Amino acid sequence: MIAQRIEEGVGTITLDRPEKRNALSRELVEAVLAALDVFRGAGVRAAILRAAPGAKVWSAGHDIAELPQGRDPLMYSDPLERLLREVKAFPAPVIAMVHGSVWGGATDLALSCDLIVGDETCSFAITPVKLGLPYNLVGLLQFSRRLPLNLVKEMFFTASPLSADAAARWGILNHLVDSGELEVFTMALARTIAANAPLAVAAVKEQLRILTESGPIAAGAFERVQELRQRVAESEDYREGIRAFQERRPPDFRGR
Numbered sequence: 001m002i003a004q005r006i007e008e009g010v011g012t013i014t015l016d017r018p019e020k021r022n023a024l025s026r027e028l029v030e031a032v033l034a035a036l037d038v039f040r041g042a043g044v045r046a047a048i049l050r051a052a053p054g055a056k057v058w059s060a061g062h063d064i065a066e067l068p069q070g071r072d073p074l075m076y077s078d079p080l081e082r083l084l085r086e087v088k089a090f091p092a093p094v095i096a097m098v099h100g101s102v103w104g105g106a107t108d109l110a111l112s113c114d115l116i117v118g119d120e121t122c123s124f125a126i127t128p129v130k131l132g133l134p135y136n137l138v139g140l141l142q143f144s145r146r147l148p149l150n151l152v153k154e155m156f157f158t159a160s161p162l163s164a165d166a167a168a169r170w171g172i173l174n175h176l177v178d179s180g181e182l183e184v185f186t187m188a189l190a191r192t193i194a195a196n197a198p199l200a201v202a203a204v205k206e207q208l209r210i211l212t213e214s215g216p217i218a219a220g221a222f223e224r225v226q227e228l229r230q231r232v233a234e235s236e237d238y239r240e241g242i243r244a245f246q247e248r249r250p251p252d253f254r255g256r
């Protein structure tokens, strides 16, 4: 499911569920969370999250087979949402090392990492509308704080992958490097971070998390956002989106 190792103060987690394109099932998420716990106990000073060498898909996102039907699936307690929060709260920088395509909640996971290093094969798609779903508040805020609104809208409305060049141009990637250099480059970046004062680095990470995540939202606005989510999650279109994926056919959305 995953491989993990610690060397020279850098912890590496390798997603390894190729048969399901590293879809983030509860089991896979729990394994990553357990590895982060081990890293926290070992006092690692930087972490790398990657897929197995040569994987064409970094991660296919939330495990669709585990999406609750008929209600909003991306609730606070959802395993993937827990992982996003743990990555953001982890007391050392987490670097997403991306070779291959990234889909749906996995794009949110990559954006939740502190840095992203990708190669020419990487791409990023956010795909709820392909399943008949909207997105959750935390995720929408994350995208809208990171990227120009017109790009966020194009990514969500089209559900099309953003290419490596576009990801570099729009700042999703900290670095776009050749696939042959990706591992060496990312490890060197992690070691540079690991050589600095860990308490200071951890404090800056948490300070920035608190500052960027705080932002007032009127209660009424919050209620409206939640109602929009709930109404769509209860739609027939959401059920059709899941069925279409399972039956390997294009969905036939009827707007109800």
Ligand code: LCV
Binding pocket: 019, 020, 021, 023, 024, 057, 059, 060, 061, 062, 063, 064, 065, 067, 103, 104, 105, 106, 126, 127, 128, 129, 130, 131, 133, 134, 135
């Ligand atoms: C379970 C999978 C998955 C998968 N879950 O291989 O962001 S949100 O809001 O949308 C959130 C709810 C979310 O993250 O939803 C998931 C969004 N992800 C996607 O829409 C990507 C769905 N997957 C694909 O489009 C393709 O599988 C990709 C392009 C990733 C890879 O295509 P490829 O031709 O290489 P297959 O499609 O043949 O899939 C190989 C196996 O992985 C399973 C898929 O069902 C198949 O399993 P079986 O061989 O048992 O049939 N699989 C792929 N993605 N997200 N299972």
